[in-house]
Amino acid sequence: MFKKLFAALGVGSRTRADAPYAKDELNVVHRMLFADDAGQLFGDAPDVRVVQAMAQDATEESRVRLLAAQWLRAHGHAPAAPQVLGVVIEVPLEHSMDTLAAYADGRVRYIGQDGGTAVFEGAPEDVAQQAKTLVAAAVAAYGAANPHKPAHAPHNGRMRLTILAQEGNRVLEGSLHSIMQDALAKPVLEQGRSLLQLVVRPASA
Known part of the structure; x- marks a missing residue:
């Protein structure tokens, strides 16, 4: 989990560019987290007004x-x-x-390095609220992020923050040191760490 990162980031990743996880189903879940491939979700000829309404529907x-x-x-x-x-x-x-993925509606998804997963659909309340806080922290960083999506998973001791927005996803990537030195990226990472602590806490806590 991220505590290893904050303790001593520096190990190089040996993940494949197109498949960071050993199980194919986890790689599918991972790709879906970014919500950037509508595919056939809306059919061949959807009503633009309906799709537009979905995009702006806060519920x-x-x-x-x-x-x-x-x-x-x-x-x-x-x-x-x-x-x-x-x-x-x-x-x-x-x-x-x-x-770790967090969304403005309070939903959270986590895939651990061991292949374990956690899914939160708006509950418990503290997880949902922290997810919203994390997303809010990313708003200021969005304009400074790179609009180009890398074709590979992060590697060589670098972490990646992908900010998901209706105008298109943007990326901040770098070492722990560089992220923590960035006034816009640092709050995002710190809120992410707080969310992770809630996600991986023991069930009895």
């Missing part, structure tokens, strides 16, 4: 809103209400990677 699941916005951009339509709706934090570790 809709964040990932669905992101996928709707992605479809709109791909078809020449700007989302009606572009917003930052999620954050994915990836930390490469020996042979694998820790991935």
